Amino acid sequence: RQRGGRGVTPEALLDLFLLSPVGLVDVDEHGRVEVANLAARRLLTPFTKTGSLDDLFNTLADVAPELPARVRSFNGPRGIIVDNLELLAPGQHSGVFLSLMRVSTGRNVAVITDASSLASARGLVSRLEQRFNAVLGAVREYAIYTLDSEGRVDSWSRAAVRVHQFGGGAIIGQSMSALLPPEHGGAGYVTETLALAARNGWCEEEGYRQREDGTTFWATTVVTALRDASGAAVGYSVVSHDASERRRLEEQLRDDATSTTDYLTGVSARRAFFDVAQSEVARARRYGQPLTLLLVDPDRFRDLADQHGDAFANEWLRAIAWVCRQESRTTDVVGRIGGEAFGVLLPSTELSGGLVLAERIRERMARYVFAGDFTAVRTTLSVGVAEVTEGITGVDALLATANTAVSRARQAGMNLVVGYDD
Structure with a gap:
């Protein structure tokens, strides 16, 4: 055929065949190789036992033993016999994609493309799976398991067996509600929790969990959505920590509380908090160190307390205190400084660092999920952040500016973090 006055010569076609980066092999019905280009020999060498590429079927016998039968069973005069078959070389991190086409009676052409990156990726995935399984085996106090999209358990770690005392055979396929005491909310709790995790990415709660023998323990639980390529939630991972000892100590602390500890939440009482705050403000000014205060105020607290009762209000206050402690450093000071307001004092922290912590x-x-009858209740916080500056030199001024920031958050629609920066 002539194009632009120049002919495509047999020599040009031969060069294209030989130098193509794609492997090309001319093979008969019995697998004998008539001719193979350099790329094909390079890509197929890891599959050969002798280094010779005389018979394609023998070369690939260990990884594609069905090839001869597929060639024999193909009845058309031409067409695709095998399309993009993935082959991995035994014991090596190399692989190819193989397509085999019949071009005329008794004559076939194999097209081989490099799939080494896929083989390497699979090796990496295998190593990561082994490491993950090792972590699961070492974790003892955290029950780790997964749920399908309907909330049924579809994997169960050894740590989950230790914490919940359910064997995998007894719990896999069951609803997550089997791990909850009957009064905890059952199927309704599972539905609400998974919906919240699907919407926000994850959610968290504290409440009782149930062992196989019916006994219960106090746990903190985080549920995280697992998504497909389109972003839809196709399952959930669950990490549940037995926090019974911590709750026992907190209850003991409340029972034995002195004037320095808030009886309900276990954090610093107002007077103790402000004693520390005064010392920290003085130290920050003396040494030129930053000091930031978070004022954490629940949104619509009175309305929700009136709607759901004192029991819910108390649980909410305990949850706020717990969240503040969980996110704070050991050097930070958390205190209940008003009826429902909490302060978090951050030594050696600038305003920018306070804003990051407040947002967390x-x-x-x-994302917090309440237990029992309050599963469906959603709560938010408005947080004001203020820093000691040349114009803010005392605790009262620091608190007033943080309170101004909270007011601005409320005016902007609540569930916000606002820093005071005039």
Whole structure:
């Protein structure tokens, strides 16, 4: 055929065949190789036992033993016999994609493309799976398991067996509600929790969990959505920590509380908090160190308390205190400084660092799931952040500016973090 006055010569076609980066093999019905280009020999060498590429079927016998039968069973005069078959070389991190086409009676052409990156990726996935399984085996106090999209358990770690005392055979296929005491909310709790995790990515709660023998323990639980390529939630991972000892100590602390500890939440009482705050403000000014205060105020607290009762109000206050402690450093001071307001004092922290912590607290509270009859209740926080500056030199001024920031958050629609920066 002539194009632009120049002919495509047999020599040009031969060069194209030989130098193509794609492997090309001319093979008969019995697998004998008539001719193979350099790329084909390079890509297929890891599959050969002798280094010779005389018979394609023998070369690929270990990884594609069905090839001869597929060639024999193909009845058309031409067409695709095998399309993009993935082959991995035994014991090596190399692989190819193989397509085999009949071009005329008794004559076939194999097209081989490099799939080494896929083989390497699979090796990496295998190693990561082994490491993950090792972590699961070492974790003892955290029950780790997964749920399908309907909330049924579809994997169960050894740690989950230790924490919940359910064997895998007894719990896999069952609803997550089997792990909850009957009064905890059952199927309704599972539905609400998974919907919240699907909407926000994850959610968190504290409440009782049930062992196989019916006994219960106090747990903190995080549910995270697992998504497909389109972003839809196709399952959930669950990490549940037995926090019974921590709750026992907190209850003991409340029972034995002195004037320095808030009886309900276990954090610093107002007077103790402000004693520490005064010392920290003085130290920050003396040494020129930053100091930031978070004022954490629940949104619509009175309305929700009136709607759901004192029991819910108390649980909400305990949850706020817990979230603040969980996100704070050991050097930070958390205190209940008003009826429902909490302060978090951050030594050696600038305003920018306070804003980051405040956002974590706000977000974590928005994902919190209450236990029992309050599963469906959603709560938010408005957080004001203020820093000691040349114009803010005392605790009262620091608190007033943080309170101004909270007011601005409320005016902007609540569930916000606002820093005071005039």
